[in-house]
Amino acid sequence: MQTRRDAEFSEYVAARLGFLRRVAYLLCRDWDGADDLVQRALIKLYVHWARAQAADHTDAYARVIVVREFLIERRSGWSRRVRLDAQPPDAAAAETDHDAALDVRSALFGLPPRQRATLVLRYYCDLSVEQSAWALGCSAGTVKSQTAKGIEALRRALDQEARHG
Amino acid sequence: MDETRVRGLLQRAAAGQEQPSRVDVELARSRGRRKLRWRRAGLAGASAAAVVAVAVAAVAIPGSHGAAPGRGKVPQAHGPATAPSRFNPLRPYATFGWLPAGESLAQGTDSTNDVDLTAGTGPAWELKVYAAGFCDLTSREVLRRLGLHQQPQLECSKGVNGAMYQVTSVAAARVDGHTAFWTADQTYLIWQYANHGWAVLTSPIRDASSVALKVARGVRYGAAGPPIKFQLQSVNVPRGWTILVVSFWPDAGVLRGYLYAAAGTGADAGGAIFSAGPATAMSSCYPGRNSPRETINGYQVVVNHYPASNGSPPGLRVCAPDADGVAVTVATSGSHASPDAVSIFRRHLRILGTNPADWTTQPLG
Numbered sequence: 001m002q003t004r005r006d007a008e009f010s011e012y013v014a015a016r017l018g019f020l021r022r023v024a025y026l027l028c029r030d031w032d033g034a035d036d037l038v039q040r041a042l043i044k045l046y047v048h049w050a051r052a053q054a055a056d057h058t059d060a061y062a063r064v065i066v067v068r069e070f071l072i073e074r075r076s077g078w079s080r081r082v083r084l085d086a087q088p089p090d091a092a093a094a095e096t097d098h099d100a101a102l103d104v105r106s107a108l109f110g111l112p113p114r115q116r117a118t119l120v121l122r123y124y125c126d127l128s129v130e131q132s133a134w135a136l137g138c139s140a141g142t143v144k145s146q147t148a149k150g151i152e153a154l155r156r157a158l159d160q161e162a163r164h165g
Numbered sequence: 166m167d168e169t170r171v172r173g174l175l176q177r178a179a180a181g182q183e184q185p186s187r188v189d190v191e192l193a194r195s196r197g198r199r200k201l202r203w204r205r206a207g208l209a210g211a212s213a214a215a216v217v218a219v220a221v222a223a224v225a226i227p228g229s230h231g232a233a234p235g236r237g238k239v240p241q242a243h244g245p246a247t248a249p250s251r252f253n254p255l256r257p258y259a260t261f262g263w264l265p266a267g268e269s270l271a272q273g274t275d276s277t278n279d280v281d282l283t284a285g286t287g288p289a290w291e292l293k294v295y296a297a298g299f300c301d302l303t304s305r306e307v308l309r310r311l312g313l314h315q316q317p318q319l320e321c322s323k324g325v326n327g328a329m330y331q332v333t334s335v336a337a338a339r340v341d342g343h344t345a346f347w348t349a350d351q352t353y354l355i356w357q358y359a360n361h362g363w364a365v366l367t368s369p370i371r372d373a374s375s376v377a378l379k380v381a382r383g384v385r386y387g388a389a390g391p392p393i394k395f396q397l398q399s400v401n402v403p404r405g406w407t408i409l410v411v412s413f414w415p416d417a418g419v420l421r422g423y424l425y426a427a428a429g430t431g432a433d434a435g436g437a438i439f440s441a442g443p444a445t446a447m448s449s450c451y452p453g454r455n456s457p458r459e460t461i462n463g464y465q466v467v468v469n470h471y472p473a474s475n476g477s478p479p480g481l482r483v484c485a486p487d488a489d490g491v492a493v494t495v496a497t498s499g500s501h502a503s504p505d506a507v508s509i510f511r512r513h514l515r516i517l518g519t520n521p522a523d524w525t526t527q528p529l530g
Contacts (some may be wrong), residue, residue, distance in 0.1 A: 006194055013190050021186060022179040031184040038188050046197025072283055072291060104178045123168060124175040137367060139350045151171055158174075 009049050013042060016059060023063050026120045027070045029109040041066040063125050064135040067117050071136070107157035115150035122147055189445075244341030245386050248297035248362020251277045253388065254411045255526060257420070259294040259364070260390040263383030265376060269415070275393070276410040289369055290380060293328075295321050297361035304343050304357045307332055311346075319355060321363060330355055330365065337374065340364075340381045347374070354381055393422040394524040396441040396491050398515040401530075403504070405429040406436065408529060419521050425528055435503050438496045439514075439528070445492045450484035461511050464488040468507060483510040490519040 020041070024034035044065050045052055052061040108116060114136070121132040122143070129147075133140045252258040254275040261270060264284050271289060274281040278296050283289040300321040310317035311332065319330045330353055336345035341364075345356035354366045354377045364384065368377040393413045399406075412424040428436025447458075450467035459466055464485045471480035482496040483506045493516060497506040504513060515530065517523045 009194065009197075010190055013193070017186060017188060017190075021188070026175060026179050035184075035187045039193060042188065042190065042193035043196045043200065046193055047200045049197075068289070072281075072289065104174045108175070108178050119171065120175065123172045124179065137352050137369075139352070142349070154171065154174070 005046075005049050008053070009046055012058060012062075016062065019059070020062060020066055023066055023120060023125060024070070026108065026124060027067065027113070027117060029105070037066060037070055041069050044069070060125075060127065060131065063121075067121060067135050068137075071113065071117060104158070107154050110157050111150055111153055115146050115153065118143055118146040119150045119154070244343070244358035244362075246359060248295075248359040250297045252280060252296050253277075254408050254425075255528075256388040256392045257282070257390055257413075258296075258386060258388050259292065259358075260385045261290075261292065261380065261383065262385045263379060264290065265380075272412065272414040273420075274410060274412045285369055291367040292380075292384060293365045294358065294384075294386070295363050295365075297359075300363040307346060308335070308344060311335065319363070321365075328365075336378060338378050338382070340378065341384075345378065345381065351377070354378065356381060358384070358386060391420060392526040393420045394521060394526055395422040395425065395528040396517050396519075396524055397439050397493065398517060398525050398528055398530045399427060399437070399439065399509065399513050400515055402427065402509075402513050403429055403435055406529060409436075411528075417521050419524070421521075421524075422528065427529055435497070435499075437502075437506060437509055438494075440492075440494045441516075442492045443519075444487035444490050447486050450486050461485075461507070464493075466510065481506040483507055485510070488516045491516055 017038070020038050021031075021034055024037040024041075025031060028034045028037055041062065045062050048061070048065075052058050108119070111119070117136065118132060121127045121135055122129070127135065129140045129143050133143045136143065249258070252275065254277055257273055257275050257280055259280045259282065261282060261284055268285045268290065271283050271285060273283070278299060280292075280294045282292045284292075300319055302317060302319050307317050307319065311334070317332050319332060321328050321330070330348050332346045332355065333349050334347045336347055336354060336356075339345060340354075340356040341358045343357040345354055347354060351372075351374050352367065354368070354374075356364055358364045364381070366377055366381050366384075368374075368380075370376060393411055406427045406429050409426045409428055411422050411426075413420045413422045415421070423442055424438065424440045426436065426438045447465065447467070450469075457468055459468055461483070465487070466483050466485045469480075469482040469484065471482070480496060480498040481502065482494055485491075485493040493510075493514070495506045495510050495514065497504075497509070517525060
């Protein structure tokens with residue numbers, strides 16, 4: 001029997017799954033990884049559904065869970081510890097993308113995970129410095145410095161690609 | 166580069182061609198319901214049945230060891246005298262001893278260098294325990310630098326899974342007989358659990374330093390918990406392969422290893438990543454233009470070929486969505502991986518089914 005929680009949760013996911021997947025994709029760089037990340041995040045979101053709904057913005061709550069899950073995974077260091085990719089970058093998507101988007105992605109995905117997460121929260125999810133700091137579990141100052149470093153690294157990477165491209 | 170341009174770049178990066186979603190909402194609901202039941206069992210201390218359930222679970226699940234979550238005294242845990250230089254990835258070296266009410270171990274990753282445990286169902290408690298020699302300072306040196314009004318950086322970067330913690334203050338209580346420290350905003354609690362070994366705890370709760378200290382003081386060391394159990398066993402793999410890292414979560418009363426990597430030590434020694442989970446639909450294996458379906462050992466599989474990209478070598482993955490009730494993937498990388506994922510699946514893999522009694526604690530047979 002479907003409970004009210006189930007119905008509301010399903011309705012929310014149906015409406016916002018695309019957005020959550022795109023946030024996860026920006027963090028993970030491939031759709032397989034993004035789907036795994038969203039799957040784990042949705043389990044947590046379901047458990048905390050009452051709190052998420054009570055929050056000012058359910059979307060904000062959901063994407064914080066996605067970002068924190070991503071950072072937990074990165075901290076556990078699977079992909080950096082082992083030079084094997086259980087879920088390699090998605091080749092099919094890459095083949096169909098255009099050069100400009102590929103350049104941006106390659107520059108973005110070259111950033112360290114925490115810098116990437118900071119940029120995604122600030123400029124894709126439109127969170128303030130303070131909201132991002134809460135999501136990342138760090139100080140506002142750290143968010144500002146990570147943002148500045150991330151933008152500079154992004155700029156350098158794009159310049160470099162433009163020169164070699 | 167201004168902020169508007171960064172926004173535009175991110176929009177463009179996210180606008181790639183999406184693959185069909187394989188996110189399973191029903192799976193999220195059913196797993197979520199199960200976690201809720203656990204949380205409620207932990208919270209419902211007055212219920213005799215719940216107490217029994219928690220006590221039974223405590224036999225098998227680290228994080229529920231000792232006192233039931235959130236009640237009773239913090240176990241008098243003490244760190245070992247000296248940290249080991251390597252951990253056994255098949256048995257977590259550290260376990261949570263006390264957690265706030267309703268929280269329990271959610272997942273962990275175990276390697277020879279460090280142990281990562283997360284607990285909680287939302288924003289999580291995260292514990293990282295390093296083997297000896299992975300961090301560059303001693304408690305005494307950190308204290309000395311703090312005394313000089315410096316903010317010392319503890320660098321735990323030996324190997325490839327590095328991290329840096331900027332210490333800003335001394336915690337109110339010692340942990341494992343050593344001084345404990347905070348980073349800015351009390352984001353990380355850091356302490357030496359033994360000579361040459363450091364542990365780091367991240368709290369999901371703001372302004373809860375006393376709770377974090379309680380969690381830290383309850384941590385137990387020395388592989389006191391149960392071994393991890395696996396649904397797969399790799400057999401007759403090349404001599405010298407060892408398990409490098411294992412990810413696990415508590416499930417069906419055991420620590421279930423759902424992902425592990427095995428490799429040899431030389432550059433050409435080869436290696437593979439294995440994963441096992443509940444059986445799923447064929448679509449989850451993403452058959453695409455380069456992903457032929459095959460039958461290997463009687464199991465329907467999809468073979469994914471990944472071309473080299475961004476400096477990564479080409480990869481090969483075999484995905485079996487339902488092999489005796491188990492979803493299995495085997496992945497190898499490199500042009501000349503030997504054995505490659507297909508031959509590992511064909512000749513070097515035992516699938517042990519869905520009954521935990523049949524699972525193994527030795528994934529390399």
